[in-house]
Amino acid sequence: GQQVQQSPASLVLQEGENAELQCNFSTSLNSMQWFYQRPEGSLVSLFYNPSGTKQSGRLTSTTVIKERRSSLHISSSQITDSGTYLCAMGNVGDNSKLIWGLGTSLVVNP
Amino acid sequence: GGIITQTPKFLIGQEGQKLTLKCQQNFNHDTMYWYRQDSGKGLRLIYYSITENDLQKGDLSEGYDASREKKSSFSLTVTSAQKNEMAVFLCASSILWHTLYFGAGTRLSVL
Numbered sequence: 716g717q718q719v720q721q722s723p724a725s726l727v728l729q730e731g732e733n734a735e736l737q738c739n740f741s742t743s744l745n746s747m748q749w750f751y752q753r754p755e756g757s758l759v760s761l762f763y764n765p766s767g768t769k770q771s772g773r774l775t776s777t778t779v780i781k782e783r784r785s786s787l788h789i790s791s792s793q794i795t796d797s798g799t800y801l802c803a804m805g806n807v808g809d810n811s812k813l814i815w816g817l818g819t820s821l822v823v824n825p
Numbered sequence: 826g827g828i829i830t831q832t833p834k835f836l837i838g839q840e841g842q843k844l845t846l847k848c849q850q851n852f853n854h855d856t857m858y859w860y861r862q863d864s865g866k867g868l869r870l871i872y873y874s875i876t877e878n879d880l881q882k883g884d885l886s887e888g889y890d891a892s893r894e895k896k897s898s899f900s901l902t903v904t905s906a907q908k909n910e911m912a913v914f915l916c917a918s919s920i921l922w923h924t925l926y927f928g929a930g931t932r933l934s935v936l
Contacts (some may be wrong), residue, residue: 719867750925756913757829758927801869810858811881812920815867 718742721803721816728823734789736819738802744814746807747778747785752799752818761787761800765807792823829928831916834932840908843886845904846901848916848933855920857899859887862913862930874899903933910935 722737735823738747749761762769762776764785769776773793778785790795805813829850838844857916858873870883872891880891890902899916916928 718847724908748925750927753929756915756930756932758917758925760924760926763924797833801868810925811870811873811883813868813870815869817867 719802719814719816721802721819723819724817725820726822727734728792730792730823731824732792734792734821736787736789736800736808736821738785738787738806738816740783740814741786742804742814743808744779744804744812745780746805747776747780748780748803748805749776749785750801750803752801754798758801771777789821789825792821794825795821797821797823826853827881827926829916829918829926831914831928832930833931834929836904836931838903838933838935840907840935842906842935844903844906844933846903846914846916846933848899848901848928849897850899850916850918850928851897852915852918852920852926853896854918854926855916856918857894858917858919858925859883859889859891859895860897860915860917862915863909869913871901885920906933906935 729817750758750776764776775788799818803815859871860868869885874893913930
């Protein structure tokens with residue numbers, strides 16, 4: 716079965732609202748990454764976060780490996796945040812074994 | 826900053842046809858990847874290459890060939906397109922082991 720599960724599958728926000736996206740994994744891999752997929756298709760790396768909390772602007776990622784979960788918090792959402800957010804688990808030092816979630820589709824309305 | 830360019834953006838093929846997708850990067854990255862993205866499935870690795878003329882199979886390599894003749898380019902060939910196949914093929918590159926940079930994708934439809 717799917718080893719990396721993301722929730723919710725989709726989310727609609729009003730501009731300015733906050734969002735919490737979840738990634739739960741059953742694999743024993745130890746390297747969590749978060750990506751943003753633009754509506755036109757390209758992916759942008761947001762965080763490499765094997766453990767703990769990392770912040771970049773309005774985005775915060777928290778990973779608790781022992782509990783096999785990671786979250787991505789978006790504060791004060793903007794219309795340009797719309798797109799799909801993907802998490803992927805792998806081994807430290809090896810991108811060839813990444814296991815990807817199906818993504819959370821986010822729509823931010825004005 | 827660098828960029829990854831995938832061509833073509835859209836590819837329509839016939840069943841049984843051999844189809845080639847191209848990827849160019851100007852990051853000067855050593856490692857390049859081809860992923861396939863299907864609706865309802867996570868990204869799956871088809872091939873990757875850690876340097877010029879190197880090829881490594883991913884989990885989904887059957888039915889595909891790849892070529893890395895130059896450091897900056899990585900091509901993928903669908904050896905025999907399957908009827909009604911629809912997918913997005915994403916090319917990526919990396920120099921650091923955890924930072925992947927992606928192109929915008931090639932959308933394949935097979936009639």
